[in-house]
Amino acid sequence: MHTQSVDDALADFQGHLNLIFARAKTLWRESAARMHPDLQPSGYKLLSYIARTGGSNAHQLAELFEMDKSMVSRQIRMLEDFGLLESRPDERDGRLRVLTATAGAQETLARLRAENAERMRAVLAELTPDEVQAASKAFRLLAEV
Secondary structure, eight states: OOOHHHHHHHHHHHHHHHHHHHOOOHHHHHHHHHHHHTTTHHHHHHHHHHHHHHHHHHHHHHHHOOOOHHHHHHEEEEHHHHSSEEEEEEOOOOEEEEEEEEEHHHHHHHHHHHHHHHHHHHHHHGSSSSHHHHHHHHHHOOOOH
16 A cells, blocks of 8 residues: 555544544443433443443552542542442452442443444444454554554
8 A cells, every 4th residue: 555545544544533532432421421410421431340340449440540549539439429339348458449330330331331332233234244353453453552
């Protein structure tokens, strides 16, 4: 492929990637509001991760999401106040708290994930399985950078 056409293709790819990021932010904001009207998108992302992994602690979340520990603590407090998150002492290290999503939060998250998956399935229906795998590979490689 000619250098200019590679550059043009990369610029096009980057532009669409920026649009995907913007859409993801909108989706997080909408999903957060559906979980609880006062839930912030950052709290939704933390809750989603905790639910997906089965549990976490504030230190892990701060590192993973590159967030200030005080911000993570505020979000955790809000999630607990909204009845979306529970915490208990860590069996291995009593100084830490293990955070888990409540049953109600798990149910709502599962419904939101199913709705989002259905939208994605509809959008990607025009692609072949090989094209979807190629896109997935590109995103995986970008995530590892």
